[in-house]
Amino acid sequence: MIFGDMGDMGHEQVLFCRNDDVGLRAIIAIHNTALGPALGGLRLYDYASEADALRDVLRLSRGMTYKAAVAGLDLGGGKAVILGDPSIKSEALFRAFGRHVASLDGRYITAEDMNTNVEDMNHIRRETDHVTGAGKHHGGSGDPSPYTAWGVFNGIKACLEVTYGSPDPAGRTVAIQGYGNVGRHLARFLHEAGAKLIIADINARNVAAAVSTWGATGVEGEGFFSADCDVLAPCAIGGIVNQRTIGMIRAPIIAGGANNVLANEDVDGQSLAEKRITYAPDYVINAGGLISVHAELHGWGPEKAMDDAGNIYHTVKRILHKAQAEGITTICASNRLAEERIEAVSRLRRMRVG
Numbered sequence: 001m002i003f004g005d006m007g008d009m010g011h012e013q014v015l016f017c018r019n020d021d022v023g024l025r026a027i028i029a030i031h032n033t034a035l036g037p038a039l040g041g042l043r044l045y046d047y048a049s050e051a052d053a054l055r056d057v058l059r060l061s062r063g064m065t066y067k068a069a070v071a072g073l074d075l076g077g078g079k080a081v082i083l084g085d086p087s088i089k090s091e092a093l094f095r096a097f098g099r100h101v102a103s104l105d106g107r108y109i110t111a112e113d114m115n116t117n118v119e120d121m122n123h124i125r126r127e128t129d130h131v132t133g134a135g136k137h138h139g140g141s142g143d144p145s146p147y148t149a150w151g152v153f154n155g156i157k158a159c160l161e162v163t164y165g166s167p168d169p170a171g172r173t174v175a176i177q178g179y180g181n182v183g184r185h186l187a188r189f190l191h192e193a194g195a196k197l198i199i200a201d202i203n204a205r206n207v208a209a210a211v212s213t214w215g216a217t218g219v220e221g222e223g224f225f226s227a228d229c230d231v232l233a234p235c236a237i238g239g240i241v242n243q244r245t246i247g248m249i250r251a252p253i254i255a256g257g258a259n260n261v262l263a264n265e266d267v268d269g270q271s272l273a274e275k276r277i278t279y280a281p282d283y284v285i286n287a288g289g290l291i292s293v294h295a296e297l298h299g300w301g302p303e304k305a306m307d308d309a310g311n312i313y314h315t316v317k318r319i320l321h322k323a324q325a326e327g328i329t330t331i332c333a334s335n336r337l338a339e340e341r342i343e344a345v346s347r348l349r350r351m352r353v354g
């Protein structure tokens with residue numbers, strides 16, 4: 001069954017890691033290394049079953065392949081999960097995991113993800129160099145959210161250009177759901193560019209902060225979906241665009257930083273296309289954090305990382321044009337773009353050099 005799933009999804013390698021002394025049970029999935037080493041975060045989660053953990057790591061690692069490929073990075077897709085209670089962490093647990101990462105000798109590079117943080121990465125770094133996103137004092141690039149937000153801001157500009165003929169956010173209204181790490185930076189970039197802001201957040205204090213800082217208008221709950229605006233920017237949780245909420249949406253553009261925005265990529269992507277709502281695929285527009293990690297791996301500074309994240313503008317435009325030209329959804333267009341790049345680079349590497 002495991003080889004069947006790996007074959008169906010196109011995985012290269014899956015490593016099961018166990019260390020009873022520290023209670024480690026982990027899975028590292030390497031999906032595709034055609035473009036470079038497989039990079040993807042380490043998730044710590046109390047899965048209902050081992051099968052659930054395997055399904056999650058296989059799905060997430062494949063997603064990383066597409067994300068890196070469309071972003072134009074020399075990285076493949078990977079992911080890791082530790083099966084366990086997120087409230088029980090230890091130095092030894094992460095160092096044991098780090099030794100397994102070391103054993104892959106650079107084929108997999110790990111990073112922060114759900115329930116893991118800078119401190120955990122710093123433990124891993126004591127066993128292997130193949131870890132990113134460690135704190136600034138440990139040679140890492142630190143918080144990725146400014147880069148993510150800069151990429152989202154530029155992706156929004158691309159959507160505005162394709163929809164209205166001008167990328168300029170001045171005078172446009174953007175509704176942001178989630179005034180957290182990404183939402184806060186995005187609000188600043190948009191405000192500085194002259195956009196008007198509508199903010200929704202389950203935490204009323206966050207809404208109040210946005211209202212007083214940027215003169216934003218607050219909306220509650222599902223008021224976000226029916227907001228009278230040019231762009232809906234989901235920056236909180238996934239699954240919010242679905243068959244129920246699509247009926248409420250009045251904005252012509254959906255472009256935000258949240259992961260897995262569409263509850264069902266095929267069904268909801270098609271419904272949005274039929275309603276002529278432009279959707280910037282989540283994994284394309286929110287790749288700024290991954291781009292900053294890529295820059296960190298190359299030893300490039302924060303300015304180059306910001307420049308590269310800004311190129312999401314060109315990538316989103318290319319995807320929207322491809323979707324129009326081929327009569328397909330934007331998700332389908334970005335998936336095709338990723339597959340075409342992987343195929344082209346793989347073909348190139350068949351040529352022997354030296």
Ligand code: NAD
Pocket residue numbers: 144145146148177178179180181182183200201202203206235236237238257258259286287289
């Ligand atoms: P965060 O936890 O800092 O912020 C999330 C905000 O959303 C919080 O203010 C929270 O109160 C609010 N929120 C939660 N549920 C909500 C709901 N149902 N309605 C309205 N508001 C709600 O998280 P973040 O780092 O800003 O990430 C936001 C999203 O972007 C997540 O989906 C994350 O996976 C994705 N993402 C983040 C990065 C990054 O660099 N941080 C990179 C890629 C993708």
